[in-house]
Amino acid sequence: MSKSLREIIKIVTRQHLVERNGLAMGQCLTAVGWVGGTLPELYEENGMVEVSMADVAGGGFAVGAALAGRRPMYIIRYQGFNWFNAPIIINYACKSKEIWGIPCPMFIRSIAMEGAIGPVAGSSHHSLYYRMPGITIRSPMTPKEYVKCYEDFMTNDEVFYVSEHRGAYPNSEELCDVVCEKPDICLFPISITRFAAMEAVELLQKKGIKAAVYHIESIKPIVLNEHAKPSLKEAGLGLVLDDDYRDGVGKCIALDLSNDTGAKLEAFGLDDRTAGFDKKVDNLPPDKYAIEKKVIEILERKNNES
Amino acid sequence: MALSRDNKIQIFQKASLSRAFEEEVYRRVSNKDIQIPVYLSAGQEFISATLAVFLEQLTTLERQIFIQHRGHSTYLSFGGSLDELIFELLGDSRGCSGGMGGSASIQSKSQNIFGHDGLMGSHGPIAVGMCYGNKKFTLCFAGDAAAEEDYFLAAIGWASTKKLPIWFIIEDNNLSILTKKKVRRNWEMHDVAKAFKMESCSVSDEPCELWPTLEKYSLEKPLLINVKTNRLFWHAGAGIDSDSIPDLYKQWLSDENSFIYEQEKKRVSEAWIKCQKVLEKS
Numbered sequence: 001m002s003k004s005l006r007e008i009i010k011i012v013t014r015q016h017l018v019e020r021n022g023l024a025m026g027q028c029l030t031a032v033g034w035v036g037g038t039l040p041e042l043y044e045e046n047g048m049v050e051v052s053m054a055d056v057a058g059g060g061f062a063v064g065a066a067l068a069g070r071r072p073m074y075i076i077r078y079q080g081f082n083w084f085n086a087p088i089i090i091n092y093a094c095k096s097k098e099i100w101g102i103p104c105p106m107f108i109r110s111i112a113m114e115g116a117i118g119p120v121a122g123s124s125h126h127s128l129y130y131r132m133p134g135i136t137i138r139s140p141m142t143p144k145e146y147v148k149c150y151e152d153f154m155t156n157d158e159v160f161y162v163s164e165h166r167g168a169y170p171n172s173e174e175l176c177d178v179v180c181e182k183p184d185i186c187l188f189p190i191s192i193t194r195f196a197a198m199e200a201v202e203l204l205q206k207k208g209i210k211a212a213v214y215h216i217e218s219i220k221p222i223v224l225n226e227h228a229k230p231s232l233k234e235a236g237l238g239l240v241l242d243d244d245y246r247d248g249v250g251k252c253i254a255l256d257l258s259n260d261t262g263a264k265l266e267a268f269g270l271d272d273r274t275a276g277f278d279k280k281v282d283n284l285p286p287d288k289y290a291i292e293k294k295v296i297e298i299l300e301r302k303n304n305e306s
Numbered sequence: 307m308a309l310s311r312d313n314k315i316q317i318f319q320k321a322s323l324s325r326a327f328e329e330e331v332y333r334r335v336s337n338k339d340i341q342i343p344v345y346l347s348a349g350q351e352f353i354s355a356t357l358a359v360f361l362e363q364l365t366t367l368e369r370q371i372f373i374q375h376r377g378h379s380t381y382l383s384f385g386g387s388l389d390e391l392i393f394e395l396l397g398d399s400r401g402c403s404g405g406m407g408g409s410a411s412i413q414s415k416s417q418n419i420f421g422h423d424g425l426m427g428s429h430g431p432i433a434v435g436m437c438y439g440n441k442k443f444t445l446c447f448a449g450d451a452a453a454e455e456d457y458f459l460a461a462i463g464w465a466s467t468k469k470l471p472i473w474f475i476i477e478d479n480n481l482s483i484l485t486k487k488k489v490r491r492n493w494e495m496h497d498v499a500k501a502f503k504m505e506s507c508s509v510s511d512e513p514c515e516l517w518p519t520l521e522k523y524s525l526e527k528p529l530l531i532n533v534k535t536n537r538l539f540w541h542a543g544a545g546i547d548s549d550s551i552p553d554l555y556k557q558w559l560s561d562e563n564s565f566i567y568e569q570e571k572k573r574v575s576e577a578w579i580k581c582q583k584v585l586e587k588s
Contacts (some may be wrong), residue, residue, distance in 0.1 A: 023439065049438075052467070054460030057431040061464065064435020067420065072439075088457070092423040092432060099406045100413050100421050 006037050006169035008143040009109075012150045014040040016073060017047040020154070025049045025062050026075030026109075035075060036111070036166050055084035063093045066106040071154070075109045079163070080120040082110060082128050093159045094134030103157035107150070112191065112243055113166040114284055119274045123285065124191050126163040127248025130220055137220040137249075139163040139191045142174045145217050163219070165192040165243065177225045178213035185237040185295055186212045186228070186263075188253065190219060192285055193241035193269075199288035204295055211295060216240075219249060222256070233261040237298055242269035243285040264302075268294050309517040313359055317513050318558055319566055320355035324348070324379035325555050326571040327388070328539075330578060331378070331395065335544035340395050344409040347379035349538035350477050352554055354383035356513040357445065357475065360520050367525065369443045372433040374422040375410035376477070376537075380447055386414035388574065392581040400584075427455030430474070434461045437472045443525050444472040450532075451482030453495050465528045466504040473523075474499070474530040478508075479537040484547065499530035506530040511554060 003011075016022035017040075029039055029048055042048040047070075051058045062074035076085055093104040112124040129135050136158045140146040153160045168191075175194055178201055189197035197213050204211045212235065214228040232238050238257060242250040250267030258265045268286050275283035286294065328348040334340045361367060373380045381391060386402060394401030394412055402412050403421055413421035420436075422429050430453070433446035452458060453476050465472050476495045480487050499506035509519045511533050523529045536551050559567060 052460055052464045054457065054463070056457040057434075057460035057464065060428060060431025060457055060461065061435035061438065064432040064437070065439035066435075067432065068436045068439025070439040087425060088423075088428045088431060091425050092428060095423060099403055099411060099423075100415075101404065102413075102415070102420075 002172045003143055004170050004172045005141070005143050005146060008146050009038040009169075010040050012147065013038070013073060014042065016071070016150075017042055021047070021070065023047045023049055023065050023070045023072040024075060025051055025058070025065060025072050027051060027053055027055075027058065027077065029075060035077060036169055038169065055081050056087075059085040060088040060092075062106055063088050063104060066093060066104040067096070067102065071105050071107065073107045073109055075111070077111055078117070078121040079110045079112045079125040080122065082125050083120070086128055089159065090129060090132045090135070094132060097157065098134060104159065105153065105157045106159055107153050108159070108161045109164055110161060111164045111166060114243075114275075114282070116277050116279070116282065118277045122275050122283070123270055124163050124165065124243040126161060126219060127244045129161045130249045130252065135159050135161055135220060137161045137163060138218055139165075140217055141165065141168040141191065141194055142171060144174055149217075163191055167192045167195070171195075175215055177215055177227070178211070179225070179227050179231065180210050180212050183210045183212035183231055183235045184299060185209070185239060186214060186232045186235050187239050187241060187291070188214050188216055188224075188228075188257070189241040190216045190249065191243040193243055193291075196286060196288045196291055197241055200291035200295070203288055203292045207296075209295065209299065216253070222253060229257070229261050232257060232263045236263050237302060238263050238265035239291075239295065239298065240265060240267045241286060241291065242267065245270045246272060266298065307363060307521070309514060313517070314513065315563070315566070316359045317352065317355045318563055319570070320358055320383045321351040321379075321555060321558070322567045322570040323574070324351035324355065324382050326567065326574045327378060327382060327391075329571075330574050332539065332544045334578075342395065342397065342408045343542045344395065344544070345376040345542055346539040346544070347376045349536045349551065349553060349555070350376070350479060350511065351379040351383070352511045352513055353475065353477055353516070353533050353535060354380040354447070356511075356516045357520070358383040358385075360517060364525070367443055369445060370418040370420065370436060372420050372422070372429040372444065372446045373412070374426070374429055374448060374452055376449065377412060377422070377447065378409070381412050381414060381419060384414070384419060385417045386412070386419055387416070388577045389581055390414070392578055396581070396585060398585060427452035427458035430455070430458035430461035431464075434465045434470060434472060437465070437470045438468055441471065444470070445475060446472060447475045447477060449482075450476055450478040450480065450487055450495065451490070454491065459498060462499055462504060462530060463502045466499075466502040470528055471526045472528050473525075476530065476532045478532050478534050480534075481537060481541070483541040494532060496530060496532040504528045504530055506532070508532040508534065511535040
């Protein structure tokens with residue numbers, strides 16, 4: 001049986017600490033759950049470093065460790081905590097090579113989840129980093145993608161923001177693009193929405209709608225299957241799906257793809273409102289039904305226009 | 307080792323280089339030869355001059371230094387290239403930060419001096435992280451205002467917890483732009499450090515007081531020294547807030563040592579002319 005993403009992250013982390021003199025830094029790493037079971041049971045003497053609970057400083061500690069050549073994995077347990085952690089990473093680590101000629105490679109494991117965790121801790125926040133220069137943003141959801149992402153980091157001297165999602169940790173399958181002839185629409189899902197997109201394709205198929213899917217693992221720079229843009233051009237319609245707010249990465253990618261292909265694209269992510277804790281007031285990423293509904297809406301609008 | 311006459315001359319020489327440099331920059335800003343914001347360290351130069359001479363005695367010491375804006379004197383005292391600093395202020399790619407850092411974000415790769423990103427005090431946690439990562443002796447200079455930043459305070463706390471070999475040097479000129487310390491806070495940095503269980507003290511920038519203070523402490527343990535000093539010029543640019551500000555450099559300058567100042571002044575002036583010629587040719 002193939003290994004889950006959770007197990008792969010644990011293996012990669014162990015290798016990073018034990019064989020490559022790396023560090024893993026973050027808050028409450030060695031607590032009961034070992035960050036969703038993604039960390040090996042190692043301690044400070046092995047490079048597993050508990051930093052203080054001061055989020056505002058933690059990012060800076062990791063940046064300093066990166067300057068010392070320790071290639072830290074900096075673990076941020078909830079992506080929303082980046083509002084305090086990001087400033088020194090974005091303003092120092094991401095600019096260091098450009099201003100001072102000194103690379104500051106670090107691997108930021110930023111973890112998303114949602115469902116009853118309120119206005120800050122929920123969802124992905126990769127858009128926070130996206131607008132700034134000097135950052136590579138990846139969002140691996142499968143074991144092979146994670147290993148590739150880590151290897152790319154180790155053969156590079158860049159700052160990697162790795163947008164993880166707890167919902168993907170049990171996954172042991174690879175996610176392949178859905179390429180089809182004459183698609184009605186192309187979907188470009190990011191993070192956890194990739195799983196929902198695959199399910200939505202089946203629902204749509206039952207209604208006679210052909211949806212192609214081009215997964216986005218490398219968000220910045222964006223890397224897509226070679227068929228993606230010709231396919232989008234052919235369909236003329238696209239939908240970028242994200243686990244972050246709509247007014248962020250999703251819209252930027254939609255605009256770029258629209259400019260490149262002439263197709264009409266929309267971004268579909270979190271609603272533009274604050275998440276509450278209760279189910280009635282939560283703000284969740286689009287699931288398969290929401291995606292299905294949105295696609296039908298887009299196609300109907302197109303039909304009405306023509 | 308007690309502060310010797312030779313040490314005093316070395317300190318004065320470094321302070322003279324910094325003073326001559328800042329005076330030259332002052333003139334060039336006034337003449338609009340330099341058109342970027344500059345943060346002049348005149349008045350504060352004895353802090354870095356004393357520390358540099360003190361640490362130079364320890365020849366085997368491998369150290370790394372973090373500075374922020376108003377860091378020209380620290381850069382020069384610890385051996386940063388004069389020519390590269392001039393090129394930097396002129397926005398040239400031969401500058402110490404490739405012409406991108408201006409006055410505030412200078413560095414010296416050869417001297418292990420790390421630049422600053424512009425977020426006040428952000429170099430505090432970075433210095434602590436680097437010190438944690440390689441365990442090398444680290445000097446972190448910060449102004450009394452930058453040190454108020456919450457992440458700087460958290461950095462002091464973590465350095466103490468991890469017992470890192472890092473010295474925080476607070477250049478306390480009592481001003482944040484023009485807002486005095488007593489308006490901003492009712493506490494002192496050395497008291498905060500003590501509360502974090504770190505050794506600390508407050509002294510003046512007079513080398514005869516600062517030097518024996520440095521001798522009391524281990525380089526292998528975290529320390530915070532709040533050094534009271536005076537900023538002679540404006541927060542940014544060329545101007546004078548008040549002509550009643552005490553000037554330690556003038557107190558040290560005498561008929562016997564004025565030749566050192568003249569020497570450094572000449573050296574700085576020649577370096578500017580040389581750099582400008584290079585720029586004109588290219």
